[in-house]
Amino acid sequence: MITTLALDLSTKSSGYAIFEDQNLVKYACITASSTNLFKRIDKMVQELTTVLTENKIDKVVIEDVLPEDVRGNNNVFKALIYLQAFVVHLLDNYNLTPIFFTASHWRKLCGINTGRGVRRESLKPRDIAFVQSQFGITVNDDIADAICIGFAAIGGTIKEPQVITTDDGFEFG
Numbered sequence: 001m002i003t004t005l006a007l008d009l010s011t012k013s014s015g016y017a018i019f020e021d022q023n024l025v026k027y028a029c030i031t032a033s034s035t036n037l038f039k040r041i042d043k044m045v046q047e048l049t050t051v052l053t054e055n056k057i058d059k060v061v062i063e064d065v066l067p068e069d070v071r072g073n074n075n076v077f078k079a080l081i082y083l084q085a086f087v088v089h090l091l092d093n094y095n096l097t098p099i100f101f102t103a104s105h106w107r108k109l110c111g112i113n114t115g116r117g118v119r120r121e122s123l124k125p126r127d128i129a130f131v132q133s134q135f136g137i138t139v140n141d142d143i144a145d146a147i148c149i150g151f152a153a154i155g156g157t158i159k160e161p162q163v164i165t166t167d168d169g170f171e172f173g
Helices: 037-054 074-093 103-109 120-135 141-153
Strands: 003-008 013-020 023-031 059-063 099-101
Touching: 003 037, 003 141, 013 037, 013 141, 023 037, 023 141, 037 074, 059 074, 059 141, 099 103, 099 141, 103 120, 103 141, 120 141
Parallel strands: 003 059, 059 099
Antiparallel strands: 003 013, 013 023
């Protein structure tokens, strides 16, 4: 059995999902509210340490951060890179080397179109709809992204879903 941890990292709200082989077994969101960036990063690392300690993880997949993902906001980009570096360092303590997927790559593997004309704001509801159609659960966007990242990483097979329509008129299924 291979246990995969999928992470959608953010300094305020990070989603994670754990898959055992092809099965989603755990998911949650880690939140931090301090105004101090490094206190938020510390909280994320502490909570992830607990996740790693309580679960035998074999593989870790993290959404990679690209400058275009934060619409050129250099401060947000730096904050996410700092968090990513702290998490990679933490994983090294567990002899784990993460795999990085860009958002466009994992969405493609989940069948979520990110092409021309698709606005970023419409993607989060599509991610939530995907999780609802594939797993029958309703979660927030951070957890949905983590589940989608994990689904893509394990090579999940898209089920024949019911048709779900998001608020922006996107039909999924």
